[in-house]
Amino acid sequence: MINIALVGNPNTGKTSLFNYLTGSYEFVGNWSGVTVEKKVGTLKNKTGHLIDLPGIYTLSPLSKDESVVSNYFISESFNGIVNIVDASQLERNLILTIQLLEYGKPIVIGLNMSDVAKQRGISLNEEKLSKELKVPVISIVARSGKGCNIMMDQISTIETKDQQPLKLDYGEILENGIDEFFYLIPSQTVQNLPLRWLALQFFEGNQIVRSYLNTLTSSDKLDELFEKVENQVKNSSNIKSLSQWIYSVRKDYISSILDQSLEKERTNQVPLSDRIDAIVTNKLFGIPxxxxxxxxxxxxxxxxxxxxxxxxxxxxxxxxxxxxxxxxxxxxxxxxxxxxxxxxxxxxxxxxxxxxxxxxxxxxxxxxxxxxxxxxxxxxxxxxxxxxxxxxxxxxxxxxxxxxxxxxxxxxxxxxxxxxxxxxxxxxxxxxxxxxxxxxxxxxxxxxxxxxxxxxxxxxxxxxxxxxxxxxxxxxxxxxxxxETSIFVVELPPYRIPQTKTLxxxxxxxxxxxxxxxxxxxxxxxxxxxxxxxxxxxxxxxxxxxxxxxxxxxxxxxxxxxxxxxxxxxxxxxxxxxxxxxxxxxxxxxxxxxxxxxxxxxxxxxxxxxxxxxxxxxxxxxxxxxxxxxxxxxxxxxxxxxxxxxxxxxxxxxxxxxxxxxxxxxxxxx
Incomplete structure (x- = not known):
């Protein structure tokens, strides 16, 4: 049986999709981090196992639950990835998608919350998006199961798909740094892990990947390489860090993709969620x-x-x-x-x-x-x-x-x-x-x-x-x-009337x-x-x-x-x-x-x-x-x-x- 990793941003409907595809039930909540451990279910068609990983914004972990995903990608064996994305927040969601594509495993993208996107005047052509990303993109409604059976069929054949890792051009400085990384970490030492992906995660500052690399080569040499490449990037641009440079390249790539597949309609209507938030998150009225x-x-x-x-x-x-x-x-x-x-x-x-x-x-x-x-x-x-x-x-x-x-x-x-x-x-x-x-x-x-x-x-x-x-x-x-500096990132999902069965x-x-x-x-x-x-x-x-x-x-x-x-x-x-x-x-x-x-x-x-x-x-x-x-x-x-x-x-x-x-x-x- 195949093993499929289910990955996505918080509040994209990931756990709802897991429940539908496996017929099992895991707790569904509407905040970041509700799934704090990997959960495994058997697909309804008995072709494999689906592993529900914590909701994350990036493979470079900030919190303890987010580190579960990077550890899984490094130490576990799996056949493919299901990446669920929010159609109304594509620009942000696709940052994670790029990292998954760079990993090189066969991937199926579930495009969820299209109804919310339409309410916000966003119209997406999933065929064009699929063509640009060179992977299947399937429009779904995870809460109701619409389109999920089509996704099930795609997942069943995922093992037969030949997926080439996405290779973006990160500029001469970083590309040279990646080449030097290859000299430090020979491919035969990384247990079939994609070497370029490891290099990018290392330069992005992924501490889980860094800990893994420290077992393969000298920590001092890695520090020296990182500092050298980061200083060169800083000196040649206005970018303050290497991770920011990588992010900017990915964001430019995402913008070029969305220019081809996304249309935004002008609308004067304020979304219902925004109107409610104006009251319930108000500085005066929020706590009362x-x-x-x-x-x-x-x-x-x-x-x-x-x-x-x-x-x-x-x-x-x-x-x-x-x-x-x-x-x-x-x-x-x-x-x-x-x-x-x-x-x-x-x-x-x-x-x-x-x-x-x-x-x-x-x-x-x-x-x-x-x-x-x-x-x-x-x-x-x-x-x-x-x-x-x-x-x-x-x-x-x-x-x-x-x-x-x-x-x-x-x-x-x-x-x-x-x-x-x-x-x-x-x-x-x-x-x-x-x-x-x-x-x-x-x-x-x-x-x-x-x-x-x-x-x-x-x-x-x-x-x-x-x-x-x-x-x-x-x-x-x-x-x-x-x-200690505090970081506060919380997803504000759209308001929904809870489904009776789920409730x-x-x-x-x-x-x-x-x-x-x-x-x-x-x-x-x-x-x-x-x-x-x-x-x-x-x-x-x-x-x-x-x-x-x-x-x-x-x-x-x-x-x-x-x-x-x-x-x-x-x-x-x-x-x-x-x-x-x-x-x-x-x-x-x-x-x-x-x-x-x-x-x-x-x-x-x-x-x-x-x-x-x-x-x-x-x-x-x-x-x-x-x-x-x-x-x-x-x-x-x-x-x-x-x-x-x-x-x-x-x-x-x-x-x-x-x-x-x-x-x-x-x-x-x-």
């Missing part, structure tokens, strides 16, 4: 509009849809389902120990979290809608000035937004950030974003203590997470970002992780918590206050007392929250022996005051990341030191902020 979107999301999640659905599910689990399971266990003649384990441990623990599934899925649905509509990229743009003031840039806000769903993919999305230190800071800050796992804890407490204001309370918690992240970014950037699949893709945790972490945690509550130094079936769970939780009670919740129950619940934040709710359901959510909330009103309850959920927002997030931080940073730091600083921050809130609240008479 983003906050209004968040507020609307929480109204849906809590007041309008989420809470009524969760109440109905709670009624079913605590009523009919529990009765059926109890009757079944009795009819099977099980012991009291097994009945208590199943009903008081598993059903109470797992069921206490499952009741919040409607709210979780509504939250994910809304986030998916914003992503697929094109608004998320605008949110990053709007936040750029604010992020810049704390030492980061707008792109750092994207992982934080993703962190609203789950901190794990949020941390992973930091790969799209070009600067290593900015990437590190973003990884450290993303766990401060209020993920969906914390939502059940919020829903439990705000329903018990702040029923009339639950939307505003949860909205405040999300904003508090953002504000504290910005504050910590300012502190960290002063320490870590000395002499539902994206929502499910996010939400299934929550359900999976209910069957793993939460199930296992519930069993362990119940066993610790059932057993004690005096044996089995002890009173809850004499259990091992009470003893363990009691160790933390004195430390938590200044925060307003110095009980063993709170200490035990917070300890189990390290597994997954949802387990806090499971713990409380088991500890308080609550038959349903209403009963648990009633019991909580006896154990907490409104002020201590608010302090508790603020602590839940800020204290240590969950186990999965900690593991991801370790993987992404490659550092045990920074992993421990992420835990310790979050715990200290949570304690200080919660202490201030509770003690100030007491002074004010709350």
């Amino acid at each position: 509009i983003f906050l209004i979107c968040m507020l609307f999301m929480f109204k849906l999640t809590f007041d309008w849809l989420g809470t009524p659905l969760s109440d109905s599910l709670d009624y079913f689990i605590s009523g009919p389902l529990t009765s059926w399971i109890s009757t079944l266990l009795q009819s099977l003649g099980t012991s009291n120990f097994i009945q208590s384990l199943v009903l008081d441990g598993i059903v109470a623990g797992v069921g206490g979290v499952i009741v919040f599934i409607p709210q979780i899925f509504i939250l994910f649905f809304f986030i998916s809608f914003l992503e697929d509509s094109g608004y998320m990229a605008r949110a990053a743009l709007v936040m750029d000035k604010l992020m810049e003031s704390v030492g980061l840039n707008g792109k750092a806000f994207i992982p934080m937004i993703i962190g609203f769903g789950c901190n794990v993919p949020g941390v992973m999305a930091a790969r799209t950030i070009e600067q290593p230190k900015e990437r590190l800071i973003t990884i450290l800050l993303t766990p401060l974003m209020s993920c969906s796992a914390r939502l059940p804890v919020y829903a439990l407490f705000v329903g018990a203590f702040f029923a009339k204001y639950q939307t505003m309370i949860v909205f405040f918690l999300y904003v508090l997470g953002i504000v504290l992240a910005l504050l910590m970014a300012k502190i960290f950037s002063k320490i870590l970002l000395k002499n 539902l699949r994206s929502t499910w893709d996010k939400g299934k992780g929550f359900i999976r945790k209910a069957g793993t972490f939460i199930f296992g945690g519930s069993v362990i918590i119940w066993l610790l509550s059932y057993a004690g130094p005096n044996g089995l079936g002890v009173e809850m206050d004499d259990s091992f769970l009470a003893i363990i939780g009691g160790l933390f009670a004195p430390i938590l007392a200044p925060l307003g919740f110095g009980t063993w129950q709170a200490g035990a619940s917070l300890l189990t929250g390290f597994l997954a934040k949802e387990v806090v709710v499971s713990s409380m359901n088991i500890i308080y022996h609550a038959p349903n959510m209403d009963s648990l909330q009633a019991l909580l009103t006896q154990a907490y005051t409104p002020l201590s309850a608010f302090s508790f959920i603020v602590f839940i927002l800020l204290y240590i990341p969950c186990l999965a997030t900690v593991g991801t931080i370790k993987k992404e940073t490659g550092s045990t030191k920074w992993t421990y730091f992420s835990i310790i600083y979050a715990l200290i921050l949570a304690y200080i902020i919660t202490l201030i809130i509770y003690q100030c609240g007491k002074l004010l008479g709350f």
Whole structure:
């Protein structure tokens, strides 16, 4: 079977095309870097594999995810390339296409978003473009699949195509430099890689290629050649760098091609995307509009849809389902120990979290809608000035937004950030974003203590997470970002009405992780918590206050007392929250022996005051990341030191902020 690399700029519809050609589904988002690892799918016609590589603007990588592509081109074996380009942004997209053509593998170009191009008065003759580039150019609509079957046929025969590498004339100086490069790097040493392509990537400043070349010849000789050629180019022109010279040659070539195949109609009509952007990215209105979107999301999640659905599910689990399971266990003649384990441990623990599934899925649905509509990229743009003031840039806000769903993919999305230190800071800050796992804890407490204001309370918690992240970014950037220049490049895709099928699949893709945790972490945690509550130094079936769970939780009670919740129950619940934040709710359901959510909330009103309850959920927002997030931080940073730091600083921050809130609240008479 053949292997085909799928390559293109961000937001050109690359992942949508991958989904259509392979019949599989990968997450589709509308910002740069949503595909941060290569993904492999089998073509529908079973002729080969399609490898979906991260969206990039150039083969010379700036960020960690972009380096995946250059590494793939150097170290992997593949038969051809599918290059998807945006018909409305051809001049920019073809820069990458030129680099791919210079590589010399057979290539098929998918011309996507022709509808957007027509709206902008751009008419393209793909036959002329195909003739100029000497490769197949196929007009497609990746979202709907139009033209994709024709592309499938072209891909199936790609192995038989004889593709000669594109050879542009880069001028006498650079061409002489390429000849000298050939002397330094003999063709037999490069493992069948195109030598001229390697030379051009080297002179362009591709660090992945440079690292590869350093294994083949002297680094000093390469440095000497690069400096010599760059100085000659600078002295003979107004160009400031060798990469800029290469870019200018490619741009001139692209202009000559488009002169032959592209027609632009004069139109006085302002594109719809531009008209909407004039409002949503406005300096005055941008951030308020983003906050209004968040507020609307929480109204849906809590007041309008989420809470009524969760109440109905709670009624079913605590009523009919529990009765059926109890009757079944009795009819099977099980012991009291097994009945208590199943009903008081598993059903109470797992069921206490499952009741919040409607709210979780509504939250994910809304986030998916914003992503697929094109608004998320605008949110990053709007936040750029604010992020810049704390030492980061707008792109750092994207992982934080993703962190609203789950901190794990949020941390992973930091790969799209070009600067290593900015990437590190973003990884450290993303766990401060209020993920969906914390939502059940919020829903439990705000329903018990702040029923009339639950939307505003949860909205405040999300904003508090953002504000504290910005504050910590300012502190960290002063320490870590000395002499580092920030780069902010974000694609603004056209606005689109999300397809229902894509929207539902994206929502499910996010939400299934929550359900999976209910069957793993939460199930296992519930069993362990119940066993610790059932057993004690005096044996089995002890009173809850004499259990091992009470003893363990009691160790933390004195430390938590200044925060307003110095009980063993709170200490035990917070300890189990390290597994997954949802387990806090499971713990409380088991500890308080609550038959349903209403009963648990009633019991909580006896154990907490409104002020201590608010302090508790603020602590839940800020204290240590969950186990999965900690593991991801370790993987992404490659550092045990920074992993421990992420835990310790979050715990200290949570304690200080919660202490201030509770003690100030007491002074004010709350």
